[in-house]
Amino acid sequence: MAFSFSKSNLPKQLFINNEYVASKNSKKLEVFNPKDGSLVANDVDLAGETDVDAAVSAGEKAFPSWKKLAPTARRDIMLKFASLVEQHGQTLAELSRITLGTPYEPFGKFEVGACAEAFKYNAGWIDKFAGESFPQDDGFLKIVRNEPLGVTAGIVPWNGPLGTVGLKAAPALATGNCFILKPSEKTPFASLALGPLIIEAGFPPGVFQVLSGDGTTGALISSHMKIRKVSFTGSIPTGKRIQEAAAKSNLKRVTLELGGKSPAVIFDDCNLENAITWAANAITANTGQVCFAATRIYVQEGIYDKFAEGYKKALEERAKAIGDPDAATSVMGPLVDKAQFDRVSGFIERGKNGQGTLLTGGSRIGDKGFFIQPTVFTHVAADAEIHTEEIFGPVAVLNSFKTEEEIIEKSNDTNFGLMAGVFTQDINKALRVASEFDSGMVGINCVSLMLLSVPFGGSKESGSGRECGKDALQAFTERKTIMINMTY
Ligand code: NAD
Numbered sequence: 001m002a003f004s005f006s007k008s009n010l011p012k013q014l015f016i017n018n019e020y021v022a023s024k025n026s027k028k029l030e031v032f033n034p035k036d037g038s039l040v041a042n043d044v045d046l047a048g049e050t051d052v053d054a055a056v057s058a059g060e061k062a063f064p065s066w067k068k069l070a071p072t073a074r075r076d077i078m079l080k081f082a083s084l085v086e087q088h089g090q091t092l093a094e095l096s097r098i099t100l101g102t103p104y105e106p107f108g109k110f111e112v113g114a115c116a117e118a119f120k121y122n123a124g125w126i127d128k129f130a131g132e133s134f135p136q137d138d139g140f141l142k143i144v145r146n147e148p149l150g151v152t153a154g155i156v157p158w159n160g161p162l163g164t165v166g167l168k169a170a171p172a173l174a175t176g177n178c179f180i181l182k183p184s185e186k187t188p189f190a191s192l193a194l195g196p197l198i199i200e201a202g203f204p205p206g207v208f209q210v211l212s213g214d215g216t217t218g219a220l221i222s223s224h225m226k227i228r229k230v231s232f233t234g235s236i237p238t239g240k241r242i243q244e245a246a247a248k249s250n251l252k253r254v255t256l257e258l259g260g261k262s263p264a265v266i267f268d269d270c271n272l273e274n275a276i277t278w279a280a281n282a283i284t285a286n287t288g289q290v291c292f293a294a295t296r297i298y299v300q301e302g303i304y305d306k307f308a309e310g311y312k313k314a315l316e317e318r319a320k321a322i323g324d325p326d327a328a329t330s331v332m333g334p335l336v337d338k339a340q341f342d343r344v345s346g347f348i349e350r351g352k353n354g355q356g357t358l359l360t361g362g363s364r365i366g367d368k369g370f371f372i373q374p375t376v377f378t379h380v381a382a383d384a385e386i387h388t389e390e391i392f393g394p395v396a397v398l399n400s401f402k403t404e405e406e407i408i409e410k411s412n413d414t415n416f417g418l419m420a421g422v423f424t425q426d427i428n429k430a431l432r433v434a435s436e437f438d439s440g441m442v443g444i445n446c447v448s449l450m451l452l453s454v455p456f457g458g459s460k461e462s463g464s465g466r467e468c469g470k471d472a473l474q475a476f477t478e479r480k481t482i483m484i485n486m487t488y
Pocket residue numbers: 155156157158159160182183184185213214215216217218219220222233234235236238239241242257258259260290291292390392418457458462463
């Protein structure tokens with residue numbers, strides 16, 4: 001099967017057992033282009049119960065031989081898949097862009113790279129994730145094996161349709177699991193287009209499958225009795241539903257990567273230009289639709305005015321590169337759809353209505369599509385909605401602080417705990433503050449970034465479990481202890 005998908009030949013069928021098949025469910029997904037609100041398709045398959053069951057059966061059939069495949073063979077398949085993703089990267093990014101609206105440079109390209117690199121990174125682990133053994137001093141030799149779970153699934157959001165595939169599918173497949181990908185109903189095309197690449201890379205039928213669908217498909221997956229793990233990225237309410245469905249069904253393992261309202265703490269002694277660049281990147285990358293975006297900016301009194309001036313200037317400069325995501329000159333695109341646009345606009349309007357002072361932005365751009373200005377509010381009360389809730393758009397709040405003690409308390413006064421950043425040239429202070437943040441990840445003189453080799457994830461309601469690094473492999477395996485009696 002040659003890869004022939006494009007925006008004029010969209011993949012719309014489910015990919016089960018290495019074949020494209022029509023869903024047995026008559027309901028379809030409808031998707032729109034956020035640059036102008038036009039309908040892209042209203043006939044994308046929505047997997048129902050029969051489809052999910054078919055994929056699970058194919059996965060169960062494939063699992064015994066896939067888990068036993070020689071590590072070098074599995075590694076080669078993963079590496080080939082990575083290089084095919086790179087080879088077709090521009091098209092895959094275009095298939096995302098048509099409903100996500102993010103320009104190729106920088107975010108579309110970043111996503112393709114993240115997906116391919118995740119496959120390479122995890123392929124490298126295959127013959128190194130070796131388990132442990134313990135000596136027989138007590139008469140028993142102990143071997144601890146890392147064993148795959150069986151049929152696993154990834155349920156992903158719309159804001160990183162390709163990157164999240166790498167984060168979930170790669171460690172699942174590297175450790176010998178079969179994997180079912182459920183892309184977001186808003187961005188199904190890049191995932192559905194992977195079929196020919198899965199076949200060409202050499203994944204046997206049933207090992208790596210794609211089921212487009214909405215929350216009903218996700219619910220079928222998370223309550224399925226034969227799916228052994230769900231790795232989920234998305235909102236907190238959905239994460240809680242998935243955890244509950246897992247508990248009520250077969251106690252499948254669950255990893256949750258959820259929302260955030262990340263603080264960036266900027267001290268008087270920081271490199272101001274560096275702090276401004278990272279803070280501006282944080283809410284403009286992917287139009288602010290990033291879970292670990294630093295959206296609560298706290299600046300120490302001594303440099304507050306200078307920072308505010310520089311931050312405003314940097315964001316207004318970036319606003320000039322907002323435009324048609326298909327144009328090479330655009331760096332920032334629209335929000336993903338009307339629902340997201342209405343949600344973000346609602347926060348901005350309520351913000352303007354007494355929650356804070358507008359420093360920059362605050363308006364829609366144009367009258368077509370879902371474009372919005374990068375927006376910052378200052379002087380926002382701690383309990384204001386724009387200060388406490390995840391907005392998931394290019395919106396931040398900027399406040400000043402006096403002391404280290406005060407700012408640690410303010411930073412941690414939230415149920416989120418995904419990422420935090422501290423900006424200072426005093427390394428002792430940086431490490432002190434980093435250790436006090438209640439957060440899964442901390443940047444020192446940087447913020448809102450992820451690196452494949454180290455754990456990625458949140459504390460508190462931002463999630464449970466970790467992706468990336470060795471943690472991702474651990475999350476897709478069960479430890480099995482074997483005890484050998486050496487005394488007879
Ligand atoms: P969402 O929770 O609405 O949907 C995410 C996925 O869950 C979709 O595929 C959806 O179809 C599915 N789903 C919906 N209802 C379900 C149910 N009852 N059971 C099972 N699956 C169901 O989230 P979204 O709007 O697509 O994404 C935005 C959210 O994702 C934000 O809160 C953002 O912070 C979060 N996010 C987190 C990370 C992270 O790594 N921590 C990364 C990206 C996005």
